[in-house]
Amino acid sequence: MAYDRKQGQHQVAQSSRPDYRVEVGHAEVPVGAPRSFIVLDPARAATLTGWTATLIPSGGRRPDAGSVGAAEYIDATVHLVPALRPALLHGIDEVERLALSKTGRAFTECSADEREDVLRQFQAADDTDAFNMVSDFTYEAYYGHPTVLAALEAENGWRGTAPMSPSVITPFDQSQLERVRTLPRRYRAVDAGKGVKA
Amino acid sequence: MNRQPGADVLVIGSGAAGAALCKRLSEKGAKVICLEQGDWIDRTRLPKAHVDWEVRGRRHWAAKPNVRRWAGDYPVASEGADPVDVYMYNAVGGSQVGFAGNYWRMAPSDFRVRTLDGVAADWPFDYEELAPYYAINEAEVGVAGLAGDPCGPPRPPLPNPPAPIGRPGQLLVNAYEKLGWYWWPTEQSITTADYRGRPACTNMGWCTFGCTQGSLSTADLTYWPGALENGVELRTNARVREIILGQDGRALGARYYDKDGVIREAHAAVTVVACGGLGTPRLLLMSTSATHPNGLANSSGLVGKNLMVHVQSFATGLFDEPVEGWHGTWGGTVSTRQFYETDPARDYVRGFIMSGCVGWSALNLALQIAPWGSGHHKAFDEHINHEISLYLCGEDLPEETNRVELDWTHLDGFGMPGVVTHHELNENSHRLGRDMIAHARQVLEAAGAKSVRDAGLAPIWGWHLLGTARMGDDPQTSVADRFNRAHDVPNLFIADSSSMPTSAGVNPSATIQALALRCADHIWDLRREWSSTG
Numbered sequence: 001m002a003y004d005r006k007q008g009q010h011q012v013a014q015s016s017r018p019d020y021r022v023e024v025g026h027a028e029v030p031v032g033a034p035r036s037f038i039v040l041d042p043a044r045a046a047t048l049t050g051w052t053a054t055l056i057p058s059g060g061r062r063p064d065a066g067s068v069g070a071a072e073y074i075d076a077t078v079h080l081v082p083a084l085r086p087a088l089l090h091g092i093d094e095v096e097r098l099a100l101s102k103t104g105r106a107f108t109e110c111s112a113d114e115r116e117d118v119l120r121q122f123q124a125a126d127d128t129d130a131f132n133m134v135s136d137f138t139y140e141a142y143y144g145h146p147t148v149l150a151a152l153e154a155e156n157g158w159r160g161t162a163p164m165s166p167s168v169i170t171p172f173d174q175s176q177l178e179r180v181r182t183l184p185r186r187y188r189a190v191d192a193g194k195g196v197k198a
Numbered sequence: 199m200n201r202q203p204g205a206d207v208l209v210i211g212s213g214a215a216g217a218a219l220c221k222r223l224s225e226k227g228a229k230v231i232c233l234e235q236g237d238w239i240d241r242t243r244l245p246k247a248h249v250d251w252e253v254r255g256r257r258h259w260a261a262k263p264n265v266r267r268w269a270g271d272y273p274v275a276s277e278g279a280d281p282v283d284v285y286m287y288n289a290v291g292g293s294q295v296g297f298a299g300n301y302w303r304m305a306p307s308d309f310r311v312r313t314l315d316g317v318a319a320d321w322p323f324d325y326e327e328l329a330p331y332y333a334i335n336e337a338e339v340g341v342a343g344l345a346g347d348p349c350g351p352p353r354p355p356l357p358n359p360p361a362p363i364g365r366p367g368q369l370l371v372n373a374y375e376k377l378g379w380y381w382w383p384t385e386q387s388i389t390t391a392d393y394r395g396r397p398a399c400t401n402m403g404w405c406t407f408g409c410t411q412g413s414l415s416t417a418d419l420t421y422w423p424g425a426l427e428n429g430v431e432l433r434t435n436a437r438v439r440e441i442i443l444g445q446d447g448r449a450l451g452a453r454y455y456d457k458d459g460v461i462r463e464a465h466a467a468v469t470v471v472a473c474g475g476l477g478t479p480r481l482l483l484m485s486t487s488a489t490h491p492n493g494l495a496n497s498s499g500l501v502g503k504n505l506m507v508h509v510q511s512f513a514t515g516l517f518d519e520p521v522e523g524w525h526g527t528w529g530g531t532v533s534t535r536q537f538y539e540t541d542p543a544r545d546y547v548r549g550f551i552m553s554g555c556v557g558w559s560a561l562n563l564a565l566q567i568a569p570w571g572s573g574h575h576k577a578f579d580e581h582i583n584h585e586i587s588l589y590l591c592g593e594d595l596p597e598e599t600n601r602v603e604l605d606w607t608h609l610d611g612f613g614m615p616g617v618v619t620h621h622e623l624n625e626n627s628h629r630l631g632r633d634m635i636a637h638a639r640q641v642l643e644a645a646g647a648k649s650v651r652d653a654g655l656a657p658i659w660g661w662h663l664l665g666t667a668r669m670g671d672d673p674q675t676s677v678a679d680r681f682n683r684a685h686d687v688p689n690l691f692i693a694d695s696s697s698m699p700t701s702a703g704v705n706p707s708a709t710i711q712a713l714a715l716r717c718a719d720h721i722w723d724l725r726r727e728w729s730s731t732g
Contacts, residue, residue, distance in 0.1 A: 025265040028258050031250035059575035116571050135570055143561035144250030152560065158583045159524040160560050163246040163407065166400030167525045169362035172383055174344065176371055186349045186380055188307040188314065188539055190324060 018083035020133040027080040031144035035072050038079045044092045045071060050108045051095060052138045054115040061151040065142045073141035074134060084133065091130030095122050205231040205431070206728060207721060208451050208466035210438050210481065212236075213292015214707055215694040215714035216472035217421035218335065222718035224428035228725070231464050232425075233436040233454055236270030236289035239418060244408030252561040255407045261285035261296050261661075270435065273608035273616030274476065276660075278600070280623045282507050284660035286474060290434060291418030293474065294707065297661070298405050298529030299414050300553060300589075301341050301387040302704035303332050303350060307539060311595075311700045315540050315547040317626070318595045319699045322671045322680035325351065331712035331719075339415035339711070340393040343385030349535040358390045361399060363554075365522045366586040367531030370554040373645035374534060384530025384553055387415040387707065401525045404559055417711075433464070437612050440485040441469060441494055441690065449690040455612050467728035468721055470691040472714065475505065475663025478696040479602045480617050482667065495667070495684035495692065500677050502603055504596035504665040505621060506701040507658055509550070509631045513638035514558070514587045515647030521586055523557035530554060530589070537637060538703060546629035550592030550703045552638055557585040586645070588638045592630045593703040594623070602666050621658060631655045662706050667696040681720040682713065689727075693717040 037045040052074070053066030078084045099107035099118045107118060123131045142148055149160035159165070207223050209216045212234035224230050241247070245254035256265075263271040263286060270288035286293045306325040311318045333354055342358040360383035363371070367383075374381035388405070390413075391398045399413040412419050426432065435457035442450045442463065451465035471478050479502035485494035493501050531554040538549040558566065560582060568578040600621045608616040623631070635652045642650045669692075670676025673685035682697055684690040693714050695706055702709070 022262075022265050024257050025260050025267050026258075028254070030248070031253050055570040056574050057572060062575060112572070119571075136565070138570075139561060139564050140250075140253045140256065143564055144253040146249050149249065149560070152582070156579055156583055157520055157522075157524075158560065161249055162524045163251050163402045163404050163410075164249065166402060169364050169401050169526055172344075172360045172363050172367075176375075177344075177346075177382070179375065180348065180380055180382065181346060183348050183380060186535065186539070187305050187351065189351065190306045190310045190314070 020084050020087070020129065020136070023081045023083055024077065027077045029073055029076045029080065031073060031141055032069065032146055035069070035076055037072060037075045039075050039085060040092075044089070045075065046108050047092050047096055048074060048134070050115060051092070051119065051134060052141070054112065054119055055135055055138045056142050057112065060155055062148060062155070063151070065138050068142060068145045068147055070138045070141035074137045077137055087128050087130040087133060090128055091122070091126070091134060095119065098122055204451070204465035204467070205229045206466060206725070207468045207470060208233070208464050209470045209472055210452055211292065211472035211474065211477065211694065212290045212417070212422070212432060213472065213474060213694070214294050214417050214710050216470070217291065217417035217425065218338070218711045218714040219470055219472060219693060219718045220430045221338075221421040221425035221428065222715050223722060224425055224430045226722045228722065230425075230430045231466060232430055232432045233438055233452060233464060234290055234432060234434045235437045236268060236287070237434045238290045239295050241408070241410065244410055246402065246404065246407045247410050251404070251407050252559055259296070259407065261287070263288065269611065270437070272480070272610040272614065273605060275605050275608060275616065275618035276621075277618055278620040278622045280621050280656065280658050282619045282621045282660040283657040284476065284619065284663070286476065286660070286663065289418075290422060290432070291416045294416040295408070295418060296406050297416070297707060299387040299527065300529040300705040301385045301708045302551070304702040304704060304709050305350060305538065308700065308702040311548070317547055319668070319670060319675070321699050322669055328709070328712050328716060329353070331715045332708060334715055335708060335711045339387050339420040340389040340396065341385055341415070342388050342390040344383055347382040349380055349382065349538060356385065358393055361386055361388060361390050361527045361531075362401065363531040364526040364556065366526070366556045367554055369517070369521065369586060369645040370532050370641065373641050374532070376644045377641070379534055379536040381532050381534045384533040386527055386530055388527055389413045389415065399527065401527070403525045403528055403556065405528045437610070437614065438481055439612070439614060441471070441481065443487060443489070443687070447489065447687065449687050459612065468689045468691065470693055470717070470721070472694040475666050475695045476602055476617050476619070478692060478694055479666040480604065480615070483604050484614065490686070495677055495686045495690060497686050498674055498677060500598070500668065500675070502666050503598045503601045504668055505600040505602055505619060505663065506594040506596055506665040506698075507621060507660050508594050508662050508701055508703070509592035509623065509627045509634065509655065510659045511590045511631065511635055511638075511653045511655055512587050513590065513635060513642060513650055513652040514585050515642030515645060516581060516649045517584050517586070517647055520583045521557060523583055523586060526556050528555060531556070537633070544633060546626045546633065548593035548595070548626070548630065548703060550590060550630060550634045552634070552641060553589040553591070555587040555589050557583070557587055586642070588641060590634045590638055591703055591705065592627070592634050594627055594701050596665050596668070596700060597622075597624055619660075623655065623658070628655070662695070662701065664695045664698045664701050664706060667692045668699045669697045670699060682717040691717055691721060
């Protein structure tokens, strides 16, 4: 897919491989719906779950991303877009390889700090876009989840479900325009077919 | 070939312009057929009908046609030093189905850019000629706002009161008052009171993700119900391949593939192209023939040239206090045209607006500022509900090198070409953009922001795709005349964003629809010239 290109920090497609940012348009995966893994085997599913939980760990009332189904969401997405499966499988296997070489243990058996180190190493060397893909999809699965939105509202008042619920805002107070109404005209009036009016 | 009975007017495209044309002409008594390559929006699939609305906005509802890839979409490539990130929808209602509702009139000086500032082109008519159509359109769609803005000519009261500005808007009001600048509540294409069968806005926010209750005035909800009631025949999933000509050189109508992929023709006395800034040049360039080898209506060579997209950015201020940015209209609270007119003291011509928004939604914000890992929540919590944004929009001057061309390497589902855009900001736009961002920072700091970040001038947001079949009096330097009639084909009209000779520095939807209404009246005035059809 070569329709888009990179501009500044706005990363889009490269022609050499399918770009997840472009390919996901037909992958409608409702966030938070009950689902189990389809594409990933249990071992890789466990690694991906740990990966997503490391990207967004728990904090306060907010759960970690792994426990709200981010890995299952990613799995469901690549199920609908098979072209993205190779990058995901490569990424998971590479994370496991790095974990083993750095700690001698499986990624899921590493401490939180070790997992973060492994992922930072993988991110730094990743030229497949797998890290960015998993990261973006994890953020989607997290910030679209009703449990997370409820926790956000409880903790800082942000109502992520506002689009489903009407609210009241004080009508605009026109008296605030008192000063502006007294200002001189600020546009150039134009004589028809000619220049600016005096 | 399946030929179908003719009409008085064939309108190609059912978006902001096409919808207005169809209703206006049909209420005068014209028999109108409209071909739309997309379909009606399934309102149950609007992102905001679902709790994961932000995610749906990145997938099924994505504004980029290359991501969304609905059946009516065609490939869009982007090239040039400042490539355009194209955002558009192919559906009944066109790209309005995903717009925010910012709804501006252009200023009188916007119609005289060459005369006043020595650059670009003049429009072939003045503000006063379009003003009545602005007013008609504002009544049709139920615009919310307040007359009396000293940055524009006097005008009648608007149909609906301004939207509530909330805490974000109040912070900006405080800043503008502190700076002594002009400001005004932003006009928005939103029914803030019950209006013509549509309900009052209830502040659910994030308007571009689809207004589930229908207070956002998109063309599928404003013009189309009346047009259909008047008898307009709307054919959806109709992918037009070419405009067809008779032996006399007049347009006969269009050849298109119907929803089943069957080739058909639609005939009419008058044909109107209203496919938008990319779709219109695409169709004209596809409509080649022995007499028009370079595309229809293209004797000037300007079809597809002079693509304008606006110089745009966002600046976002971070505040200590919560801003209640989770509700309220997204597209605008209060705005300023303090820097809209050319000022000889500045190092560029033309100007810009700054329009206050409520801030960023959770997912969007997290992707911007919250790094993954152990610091994620701390960074996120510092910003969420503590930011307001200014949308910045400045004039992008026309350049012939900024253009749309057919892309025969990427085809749509019917073997028709995609398009490739080429775009580079000129030096004036760079200077304007830098000044625009600097002043936005000034406003946010005056509002009390403890820090400000901005989006720079990249990517080039392709929400406003303008100028690619521009109107003018001279057939050598324009594609259509002052009434949107193609110079080369007497019964062919080009009536959409592509016909705008310059971009002004404001969102174009109101102007596009006013132009369409004016064009419709002209077509009706010429009805005695309509030939027999079919």
